[in-house]
Amino acid sequence: MPKKVFSIKKSVSSKKAPESEEELFSEPSETKKAVVNSPSVVRAGKRTPELLRGFRDILPDEQPYWDMVRDATRSVAEAYSFDRIDLPILEREELILRTIGKQTDIVEKEMYAFEDQGGDRVVLRPEMTASAVRAYINHGMLNLSQPVKLYYMGPNFRYERPQAGRYRQHHQIGFEVMGSEEPILDAQLMVLTFHLLKDLGIDTVMHVNSIGTLESRQQYKTELTSYYRSKRNQICEDCKRRLLKNPLRLLDCKVETCQPIKADAPQILDWLDEDSKNHFMHVLEFLDEAGVPYTLDSRLVRGLDYYTRTVFEIWAAADEGERSQNSLGGGGRYDNLIEMLGGREGTPACGVALGMERIILAMRELQVEIPKHGADVFFAQLGDAARRQGLRLFEECRRSGIRIREAFGKNALKTQLELANKCAVPYTLILGQKEVLDGTIIIRDMESGAQEIADVTKIVSLLKKKLEPKEKEEKS
Numbered sequence: 001m002p003k004k005v006f007s008i009k010k011s012v013s014s015k016k017a018p019e020s021e022e023e024l025f026s027e028p029s030e031t032k033k034a035v036v037n038s039p040s041v042v043r044a045g046k047r048t049p050e051l052l053r054g055f056r057d058i059l060p061d062e063q064p065y066w067d068m069v070r071d072a073t074r075s076v077a078e079a080y081s082f083d084r085i086d087l088p089i090l091e092r093e094e095l096i097l098r099t100i101g102k103q104t105d106i107v108e109k110e111m112y113a114f115e116d117q118g119g120d121r122v123v124l125r126p127e128m129t130a131s132a133v134r135a136y137i138n139h140g141m142l143n144l145s146q147p148v149k150l151y152y153m154g155p156n157f158r159y160e161r162p163q164a165g166r167y168r169q170h171h172q173i174g175f176e177v178m179g180s181e182e183p184i185l186d187a188q189l190m191v192l193t194f195h196l197l198k199d200l201g202i203d204t205v206m207h208v209n210s211i212g213t214l215e216s217r218q219q220y221k222t223e224l225t226s227y228y229r230s231k232r233n234q235i236c237e238d239c240k241r242r243l244l245k246n247p248l249r250l251l252d253c254k255v256e257t258c259q260p261i262k263a264d265a266p267q268i269l270d271w272l273d274e275d276s277k278n279h280f281m282h283v284l285e286f287l288d289e290a291g292v293p294y295t296l297d298s299r300l301v302r303g304l305d306y307y308t309r310t311v312f313e314i315w316a317a318a319d320e321g322e323r324s325q326n327s328l329g330g331g332g333r334y335d336n337l338i339e340m341l342g343g344r345e346g347t348p349a350c351g352v353a354l355g356m357e358r359i360i361l362a363m364r365e366l367q368v369e370i371p372k373h374g375a376d377v378f379f380a381q382l383g384d385a386a387r388r389q390g391l392r393l394f395e396e397c398r399r400s401g402i403r404i405r406e407a408f409g410k411n412a413l414k415t416q417l418e419l420a421n422k423c424a425v426p427y428t429l430i431l432g433q434k435e436v437l438d439g440t441i442i443i444r445d446m447e448s449g450a451q452e453i454a455d456v457t458k459i460v461s462l463l464k465k466k467l468e469p470k471e472k473e474e475k476s
C-alpha cells in the first residue's frame with residue numbers, strides 16, 4: 001500500500017454558524033441589495049410572501065457561476081464518456097427507505113415525505129443515486145454494454161438545520177458507474193472530480209477509506225460496539241444513541257470529549273477482508289499514478305447504508321479539516337444496491353455526488369474569475385417607428401450570429417448609450433425617426449465616438465466585416 005500519512009478530520013470550526021436569513025445567504029448580490037433596499041418591499045399593513053427557511057432564489061448575478069459549473073461538468077462528463085440522465089424529483093418513499101437505510105439521519109430526521117392525492121407515500125428525493133439505480137433497472141440497462149456511465153445535475157431536499165453551505169434545497173452533480181467492479185473506475189471518479197474542480201479554480205484533496213464488504217463490516221461493527229460499550233459512561237448522549245442504532249456513525253462524532261475515545265477506537269482497515277484490501281490498494285495505486293492528492297482517513301465511513309469498499313470525500317485544499325461540515329462532495333462503491341433493488345445479482349457500481357452550492361461558495365471565496373460572454377453590438381432606438389423596425393432588425397442580426405443586446409424598454413438615447421457602455425460593446429446601432437424614413441442606420445464606434453451612416457439593408461454584412469478582426473483576435 002502506498003505510504004500516506006493517516007489523518008483524522010479536525011473538530012468542527014468554532015465559528016458560529018450563521019442563523020439569520022441575512023447572515024445565512026450573505027453572498028454578495030447586486031440584485032438582492034436592490035430588492036432589500038427597495039421601499040416597495042415593506043408596505044404598511046401588508047406582509048410580503050417569505051422564502052421558506054433553508055431555501056433560496058438563485059438570482060441573475062449568481063447565474064454565471066452556475067453556468068460555469070454546468071459547462072465544466074458537461075465537458076468533463078463528455079471526456080470521460082458519461083451519458084446524461086435526468087431523474088424525477090419525486091420518488092416512492094419505499095425506494096429511499098430501502099436504499100439509504102432507516103437508521104440514517106436523512107430518513108429519520110430530514111425527509112420531505114408525504115402522501116400524494118392518490119394515497120401513495122412519496123418523497124422529494126434527498127439524493128439521486130437511488131433514482132439512478134432504479135432507472136438502470138427499470139430501463140433494462142443491465143443488457144447494455146457494461147459499465148453504464150451516467151451523470152446528472154439537479155435539486156435534492158433535506159430538512160436539515162440551515163447554515164452557510166447547508167440548505168434544505170441543494171443541488172448536486174452526480175456521476176455513477178454501474179456494472180463493473182474494476183478499481184480503476186473508483187479511482188476515475190476521484191480523478192475526474194479532482195480535474196472538474198481544478199477547472200473551476202478549486203484545488204482539492206481526497207479523503208479516502210475502505211469500509212469493506214457487508215460481512216467484514218459486520219465483524220468490525222461488533223468490535224467497535226464492544227470497545228465503545230467499555231467507554232459508555234464517557235461518551236456523549238448522541239454517541240450513546242449511535243451505539244445502539246448505527247455504531248459506524250460513532251466515528252462521525254464531533255463532540256470534543258469524544259475525540260480521544262474515537263482516536264483509540266479500532267480501525268476499519270484492520271478488519272478488511274483480503275479482496276477489499278486488494279481492491280483498495282489498486283485504487284490508491286491508480287490515484288498515485290494520476291497524481292491526485294489524497295489522505296487516508298480511517299474514520300471516514302459516510303452516512304449512507306449502501307456503501308461498500310471504497311468511500312471518499314472531496315475537500316477544498318484551503319479548507320481541509322477546518323470546516324468539517326463542508327465537504328464539496330463524496331462517494332464510493334455500492335456493490336449490493338442494484339441487487340437489493342431487484343437488479344441482476346452481484347452487479348457492482350460506484351458513484352460520486354458534488355454539492356453545487358458548496359462549489360460556488362468555494363469559487364467565490366477563492367475569487368475565481370468568471371469568463372464573460374461578451375456582446376459585439378448594442379441596438380438603440382428612438383421613437384415608435386424605430387422600435388417596430390428595430391424588432392426585425394435585431395432578430396436579423398442575432399440570427400446571423402452577431403452577439404447583439406438591446407433595451408427596447410428604454411426611451412432616452414443617453415440611457416441606452418450608458419447600457420451599451422456597460423456591455424462593453426465595440427459598436428452601437430442607433431435607429432431614429434429620420435433613419436427609418438431614409439432607410440439608413442447610424443453605426444457608432446464606442447471607443448472613438450465616431451459615427452457613420454449606413455444603408456439599413458446592408459447592415460448585417462457591414463457589421464460582420466467590422467467584427468472580423470475582433471473574432472480572429474478572440475480565436476487566436
Ligand code: AMP
Pocket residue numbers: 127158160165166167168169170171172303326327328329330331353354355356357358
Ligand atoms: P451526500 O449526498 O450527503 O454525500 O452529499 C454530497 C455533497 O452534497 C456534499 O459533500 C455537499 O457538497 C452536498 N450537500 C449535501 N447536503 C447538502 C445541503 N443540505 N446543503 C448543501 N449542500 C449539500
